[in-house]
Amino acid sequence: MKHIEHVEEIFSLLKKDLTKYRQPIVSRPKKEYTDTPFTTLISCLLSLRTKDKVTEQASLQLLQKYDTPEKILRLSEQKIISLIYPVGFYKTKAKRIRQISQTLIEKYNGSVPEDFNELLTLNGVGRKTANIVMVYGFKKHGYIPIDVHCHRIPNRLGWINTKTPEETENELKKIIPEHYWDDFNDLFVTFGQTICVPISPFCSRCPIELFCKKILVTKHR
Numbered sequence: 206m207k208h209i210e211h212v213e214e215i216f217s218l219l220k221k222d223l224t225k226y227r228q229p230i231v232s233r234p235k236k237e238y239t240d241t242p243f244t245t246l247i248s249c250l251l252s253l254r255t256k257d258k259v260t261e262q263a264s265l266q267l268l269q270k271y272d273t274p275e276k277i278l279r280l281s282e283q284k285i286i287s288l289i290y291p292v293g294f295y296k297t298k299a300k301r302i303r304q305i306s307q308t309l310i311e312k313y314n315g316s317v318p319e320d321f322n323e324l325l326t327l328n329g330v331g332r333k334t335a336n337i338v339m340v341y342g343f344k345k346h347g348y349i350p351i352d353v354h355c356h357r358i359p360n361r362l363g364w365i366n367t368k369t370p371e372e373t374e375n376e377l378k379k380i381i382p383e384h385y386w387d388d389f390n391d392l393f394v395t396f397g398q399t400i401c402v403p404i405s406p407f408c409s410r411c412p413i414e415l416f417c418k419k420i421l422v423t424k425h426r
């Protein structure tokens with residue numbers, strides 16, 4: 206089986222370096238609202254195609270008061286829009302949040318199903334969101350949520366050569382020791398937002414430059 210050279214050193218350097226940055230709200234251990242699988246699910250839906258700062262503000266406005274499917278259903282779609290604006294696709298998301306709350310009450314007694322494949326049956330929930338709910342909502346091991354950063358960076362490092370997030374998820378599971386899976390998403394999202402950014406990454410202040418093949422990196426700072 207292929208393995209990543211210096212994997213321990215790489216994870217330890219990233220962990221140490223990234224403590225100075227603010228973590229995304231979805232994976233942050235301490236939140237200003239009740240941390241449950243439901244609030245994780247809703248916050249993750251809000252984060253799709255939305256900057257972290259905006260996601261954080263929308264999550265706080267909605268979830269500090271309305272943190273269960275029952276409470277959400279007391280809100281009109283218009284009210285949800287006013288609480289989550291300006292997240293991307295706020296109208297669609299407001300509709301989805303109500304639909305999902307309704308489904309959870311009708312099918313799952315108001316709880317979020319603790320099953321990856323069941324999560325995928327919820328309207329608007331894809332692999333990334335389902336993985337996030339399993340890792341950060343249920344604190345389960347054995348999942349790696351892949352977003353754009355988690356897909357881009359391992360390809361740049363030369364660990365994998367993949368075209369889709371799903372392929373990345375499968376390949377990473379073969380080469381990253383399982384005890385790093387829980388930390389992977391949080392570390393690489395923070396790293397991708399701050400140093401290994403999509404266009405012109407900050408290689409000159411990268412803690413793991415020594416181990417990076419910089420695949421397809423044509424411009425860096």
Ligand code: SF4
Binds near residue numbers: 411425
């Ligand atoms: S050296 Fe540059 S491309 Fe490689 S991981 Fe660091 S920031 Fe990203």
